[in-house]
Amino acid sequence: MSMQKTTIAKALNTGLRRAMERDPKVILQGEDIGKLGGVFRITEHLQKDFGEDRVIDTPLAESGILGTGIGLALRGYRPVIEIQFDGFVYPAFDQIVSQLSKLHSRSRGAVKVPVVVRIPMGGGIGAVEHHSESNEAYFAHTLGLRVVFCSNPEDAYWMIQQAIECDDPVIFYEPKRRYHEKGEVDFDAPSAPRDLFSAHTVREGTDLTLACWGPMVKVCLDAARVAAEEGRSLEVIDLRSVSPLDIDAITRSVEKTGRLVVAQEAPSFVSVGSEIAALVTERCFYSLESPVIRVAGWNTPYPASKLEEHYLPDLDRVLDGVDRALAY
Amino acid sequence: MSMQKTTIAKALNTGLRRAMERDPKVILQGEDIGKLGGVFRITEHLQKDFGEDRVIDTPLAESGILGTGIGLALRGYRPVIEIQFDGFVYPAFDQIVSQLSKLHSRSRGAVKVPVVVRIPMGGGIGAVEHHSESNEAYFAHTLGLRVVFCSNPEDAYWMIQQAIECDDPVIFYEPKRRYHEKGEVDFDAPSAPRDLFSAHTVREGTDLTLACWGPMVKVCLDAARVAAEEGRSLEVIDLRSVSPLDIDAITRSVEKTGRLVVAQEAPSFVSVGSEIAALVTERCFYSLESPVIRVAGWNTPYPASKLEEHYLPDLDRVLDGVDRALAY
Amino acid sequence: MSDTDVAASPSGGMDHHVSVDPAIVTEPRPAADGGPDMVQLLTPEGERVHHTEYDAIIDALSHDELRAFYRDLVLIRRVDQEATALQRQGELGLWASLLGQEAAQIGCGRAMRTQDHAFPGYREHGIAWTRGLDPMRLIAMYRGVDKGAWDPAEFGFHGYTIVIGNQSLIGTGYAMGIQRDGAVGTGDDQRDAAVIACMGDGATAQGDNNEAFVFAGVYNSPVVFFCQNNQWAISEPNARQTRAPIYKRADGFGFPGIRVDGNDVLASYAVTKTMLDRARSGDGPSLVEAYTYRMAAHTTSDDPTKYRVSAEVEIWKLRDPIARYKRWLMSEGIADHDYFEAIDREADELGEHVRTATVSMPDPDVGDIFDQVYVEPHQQVADDKATFTAYLESFEGQEVQA
Amino acid sequence: MSDTDVAASPSGGMDHHVSVDPAIVTEPRPAADGGPDMVQLLTPEGERVHHTEYDAIIDALSHDELRAFYRDLVLIRRVDQEATALQRQGELGLWASLLGQEAAQIGCGRAMRTQDHAFPGYREHGIAWTRGLDPMRLIAMYRGVDKGAWDPAEFGFHGYTIVIGNQSLIGTGYAMGIQRDGAVGTGDDQRDAAVIACMGDGATAQGDNNEAFVFAGVYNSPVVFFCQNNQWAISEPNARQTRAPIYKRADGFGFPGIRVDGNDVLASYAVTKTMLDRARSGDGPSLVEAYTYRMAAHTTSDDPTKYRVSAEVEIWKLRDPIARYKRWLMSEGIADHDYFEAIDREADELGEHVRTATVSMPDPDVGDIFDQVYVEPHQQVADDKATFTAYLESFEGQEVQA
Numbered sequence A, B: 001m002s003m004q005k006t007t008i009a010k011a012l013n014t015g016l017r018r019a020m021e022r023d024p025k026v027i028l029q030g031e032d033i034g035k036l037g038g039v040f041r042i043t044e045h046l047q048k049d050f051g052e053d054r055v056i057d058t059p060l061a062e063s064g065i066l067g068t069g070i071g072l073a074l075r076g077y078r079p080v081i082e083i084q085f086d087g088f089v090y091p092a093f094d095q096i097v098s099q100l101s102k103l104h105s106r107s108r109g110a111v112k113v114p115v116v117v118r119i120p121m122g123g124g125i126g127a128v129e130h131h132s133e134s135n136e137a138y139f140a141h142t143l144g145l146r147v148v149f150c151s152n153p154e155d156a157y158w159m160i161q162q163a164i165e166c167d168d169p170v171i172f173y174e175p176k177r178r179y180h181e182k183g184e185v186d187f188d189a190p191s192a193p194r195d196l197f198s199a200h201t202v203r204e205g206t207d208l209t210l211a212c213w214g215p216m217v218k219v220c221l222d223a224a225r226v227a228a229e230e231g232r233s234l235e236v237i238d239l240r241s242v243s244p245l246d247i248d249a250i251t252r253s254v255e256k257t258g259r260l261v262v263a264q265e266a267p268s269f270v271s272v273g274s275e276i277a278a279l280v281t282e283r284c285f286y287s288l289e290s291p292v293i294r295v296a297g298w299n300t301p302y303p304a305s306k307l308e309e310h311y312l313p314d315l316d317r318v319l320d321g322v323d324r325a326l327a328y
Numbered sequence C, D: 001m002s003d004t005d006v007a008a009s010p011s012g013g014m015d016h017h018v019s020v021d022p023a024i025v026t027e028p029r030p031a032a033d034g035g036p037d038m039v040q041l042l043t044p045e046g047e048r049v050h051h052t053e054y055d056a057i058i059d060a061l062s063h064d065e066l067r068a069f070y071r072d073l074v075l076i077r078r079v080d081q082e083a084t085a086l087q088r089q090g091e092l093g094l095w096a097s098l099l100g101q102e103a104a105q106i107g108c109g110r111a112m113r114t115q116d117h118a119f120p121g122y123r124e125h126g127i128a129w130t131r132g133l134d135p136m137r138l139i140a141m142y143r144g145v146d147k148g149a150w151d152p153a154e155f156g157f158h159g160y161t162i163v164i165g166n167q168s169l170i171g172t173g174y175a176m177g178i179q180r181d182g183a184v185g186t187g188d189d190q191r192d193a194a195v196i197a198c199m200g201d202g203a204t205a206q207g208d209n210n211e212a213f214v215f216a217g218v219y220n221s222p223v224v225f226f227c228q229n230n231q232w233a234i235s236e237p238n239a240r241q242t243r244a245p246i247y248k249r250a251d252g253f254g255f256p257g258i259r260v261d262g263n264d265v266l267a268s269y270a271v272t273k274t275m276l277d278r279a280r281s282g283d284g285p286s287l288v289e290a291y292t293y294r295m296a297a298h299t300t301s302d303d304p305t306k307y308r309v310s311a312e313v314e315i316w317k318l319r320d321p322i323a324r325y326k327r328w329l330m331s332e333g334i335a336d337h338d339y340f341e342a343i344d345r346e347a348d349e350l351g352e353h354v355r356t357a358t359v360s361m362p363d364p365d366v367g368d369i370f371d372q373v374y375v376e377p378h379q380q381v382a383d384d385k386a387t388f389t390a391y392l393e394s395f396e397g398q399e400v401q402a
């Protein structure tokens, strides 16, 4: 295939296919992922090509999907679970927090549970309630899990394969409003361009650091472009992994720029943004010229879709955060 | 009764009794809360005195308990739910996050769901797994809920009654290793000594502020006493409510002392401590003489009980945090 | 529910991985729509099937009442059609069609008394209609104006519930409240109340629904679990959700389960009424499986050609709930041509109203994001509202950037 | 499980709110211990009850095997007694006694083949024993040294699971893996495998267990749900957990349920073996309800005098699983006095071993807090470990404060 322009959705589909071709133990579980190919078509054609035993349409019960996925992992399989929408992961919360995240340490390493939980996340698609949430804070706080976000086709293609290869459980977030954005992917590259858990500086700058992940990366890149027109040089870091957090990458940038804005869709209160603010302030106390500014979803439930444009941090709100940080 | 020395456990029991006497709509639900009086005996004798219709032994299904509690609240009742141990709230997570926290806003105020969820929390009692967790971060991040902790008998007695009277859903944490610690309670006082959601400065000081809640309040007070012997004056704030967070109270103190240590049993990563650090740094950027230091449970699952003394932040670790803050 | 089908590439309907039982496709047999245990009072051809247990209930209905059922069926179908069309025109974010399930819902809803309460999913437009809820309230939700913000107490009809299974437990709790209010088994028709808790066939797999069965059974609560088995849960057929027929689930939880022809408004009414009466009089819960079919896509975002064959849909067209009922009303002389025409006119007017009311629906106020998150003030929400207000004000007079 | 009973004030056993059915207390009837549907092969008096379906299974057992059952029963009871005593002496944090449930567990465990896998709760010491797991591994967990850190693959016995219901789904998933490995229905006795998923009577209320029934049914997975109905879930009797007998739950999920006398090791063995064979040969899941009794407190922290009367316990003493089996072995001449004495001596030795091994068990290393949280390195855990190590080193040479 070599270098190709493709969407995040297609990159994920191809990444899943590659992983399934490579390792017969990789299986998919989820609601409507078979004939339908999932409501977002991420698993399209995979059941046809790999059979019903490897692409499993499950009953409508998320705890059941997670619980059986863990059991399959204990038997040596590598289940990749699709949660249909962010807001439907909660029925599985107990299995994730009490079992998935803890089995390896409980058994002192005797068992591994390499389960990947794919969650289409975030807002901006005009959906009804429960279909637009950013709930990474819950999982980032749950040690024993790893939590990553892809934000572009290249990462989507590689990160899903890396997540599947990882022996730890991974919550794999996909920015659903970006599924159809395009980018270049070298499908024939011999290996992934970067480690699954490292941050990626997607734009260099000197005046201020913007830290973001998933759907906010595009917003921040756009903001940096607009700011550049006004003569401000912003560095944009796509964190990619929020647990573990590549705090060294953020710190290095902040040591250089002296200022940090964190942009996320999730409400700010007790969030990944809070943690980044706390850690960076601890580590860069003397180099910070302003407090860490968080630009985030409001501290409310996600609103009805007619209001979501006012809820989601957009380019203007990110720039407002940049202004506030630079005003110190 | 007037002024009496009593335990947190007894104060909660009496508080529940008062609330039930005052309002026939107050009902209790939970596993083993009837004849047994709950595994911690917090509901002792209440079924005998108020009957099985008001003190309801439930099937062993936490989602069921929460879901039916919400239904009872919609019918005009004020359910007080006991979750047997912190680690068993997760099966109910979906009902709490998708329904309990959101019904009021979803209905634009048409319905209220005044449910109180009592959770004996925290470690230090030598228990097996899932019986020692501090999971407030999950609920604090869930807007629509309120999250409070009692730390002493007087607060236990009043706060449980205030929580029951509150028209919003309240997650009510009880520090289980403190159930049998004693303190004075004026059972005949005409009203509660303080608002349910305000912080309480339990010791005044000038050199550094210690913010804490629940079981850590005693540890912090002890630490402040030891520090005083070394000539250091620590102010101790019992936050009592972590959502809403009485940020003004903390800020006022930090403006005075210039330094803040937050002590919690929960892992630090993406926690209430992170939020406090982020908010305080935003608000007191120029008065902070050191970064906010967090002394917390390690970022791991709660360990086997033989190791819990090394996991839980104790007096020495709090003082170490104080030292670190003062070293700036 | 799936509200996005972004990559949907209509595959033309008939590909090699169809899942419908070939026997059904090649040879439509009336019995195949629910088996011998299914209560049916009206055949697809509109003939009354007599039933010792339920005949009296139908006989007790006046001609006015029987005609009103027809009106309900036709009007709610029209609302549904308009909403589907409005979604296609971009006026709604999504719509979940009830096409084909009108009889199940109207029968159920009309069996309820004023003091009863229904706990719906997201497709219960017919039940909503019988409770007097303006369909525009449903449309407002699917338009994204609000999240379904009516007052349940006003209608005995609670908020639409999207997270599968949640409402059954909540409904069961509500029924426990009815018990505690002493509103069960008093014999007072104005007082004794019961709950309808709705679920789909797919939903029966969810833990919450099974816990609801446990709680209702243990407490003998006045709740009727009303399961509309429309054969599909998005793309998954019944066989992926349960190995046994759904109505058989109840027995193992200690209460009766019954399968009724969900395309037969008389049967749905009679069976639901019987079970509601049972619940109100203190005899406890029951499970009604209304055997029906989702004639439309799962939602307007869905593409059913990916997973089911049109032959299956054709078979179910022959079992249409409105056509058979109309035939029967005519053959019995309960309604005539003029009546049907009048209803059609009313439907046209209603459709017109839905269209204009939708496009003229005002957008919500941004304050809605912050207001009513809590009953009492909350510092962090208040801070955010203040921040946002100041932020908005900062744009006043100036053009918005980018 | 309840591991704290801090305010427990023993009330003396008999107060006015006892919950046992008076009929049972005043007049013990053999039938009351499970009803006519219960499979019993050995009466409480030790007489063989013949059963066309299961006799052949028992007849196929050699005398050595039959004696080994007895040894299992006695030894695991002794381990249990020692552990209970050790907890009282402060050597364990907690213990969940299996007293009274030995026959259910030994019968079940001995029906398993090497390649089968059990997914236990926290009380399955008897099953653990049959899988060759050193009881000290269980004791280590209840002592707080670890969290049950054995390798499940080594024993076909997975980690103890405390969160009620979790393991049934995990076991069902494991069984789905067995299917995918082609290890079902091949007819190869060394290859075909099945899963035992354990649950208590209280646990049947939990959503997870019902979802496990759904998944196992839908996928026809080789799993036997083994429910020990010991009549109590801490303080709550069966009636608070289900309205129908537990074994009847299975039917509505599309597979067989069967009630067996859980105090009868032969019946537990024969029924579980039948169901495991069925599962291994590809005929799918089943539910075995082993009707038994929790003779001890829920755990060492519990005070059962608060909620049940001693008369109930007395009745169940007459149904003791070991006494009846011993009587039968003797009457059949399968084992004699010398054999029983030898087993008693072995039990004494084992008890002695458990005591010394417990008190001499080394404390865990603090590194255990951080190690193996992840398979691969994790920045924040590594940072914490470094911080903690530095902190500990800061005390070296100096006395610890306060």
Ligand SMILES: Cc1ncc(C[n+]2csc(CCOP(=O)(O)OP(=O)(O)O)c2C)c(N)n1
Residues within 6 Å of the ligand: A031, A060, A062, A084, A088, A091, C001, C002, C123, C162, C163, C164, C199, C200, C201, C202, C203, C204, C230, C232, C233, C234, C294, C298
């Ligand atoms: C907990 C949860 N998981 C997944 C979904 C996504 N979803 C919405 S509707 C649906 C299928 C429901 O099928 P069924 O219960 O048969 O009801 P129907 O839509 O056919 O009326 C699914 C999987 C959801 N809404 N909630």
Ligand SMILES: Cc1ncc(C[n+]2csc(CCOP(=O)(O)OP(=O)(O)O)c2C)c(N)n1
Residues within 6 Å of the ligand: B031, B060, B062, B084, B088, B091, D001, D002, D123, D162, D163, D164, D199, D200, D201, D202, D203, D204, D230, D232, D233, D234, D294, D298
């Ligand atoms: C999800 C969850 N909720 C509550 C508990 C506390 N708890 C431990 S054991 C128990 C009762 C279990 O009863 P049953 O299933 O009958 O098993 P038994 O203890 O009788 O063997 C309870 C409520 C738990 N461990 N997990």
Ligand SMILES: [Mg+2]
Residues within 6 Å of the ligand: C200, C201, C202, C228, C229, C230, C231, C232, C233, C234
């Ligand atoms: Mg359906």
Ligand SMILES: [Mg+2]
Residues within 6 Å of the ligand: D200, D201, D202, D228, D229, D230, D231, D232, D233, D234
């Ligand atoms: Mg039990």
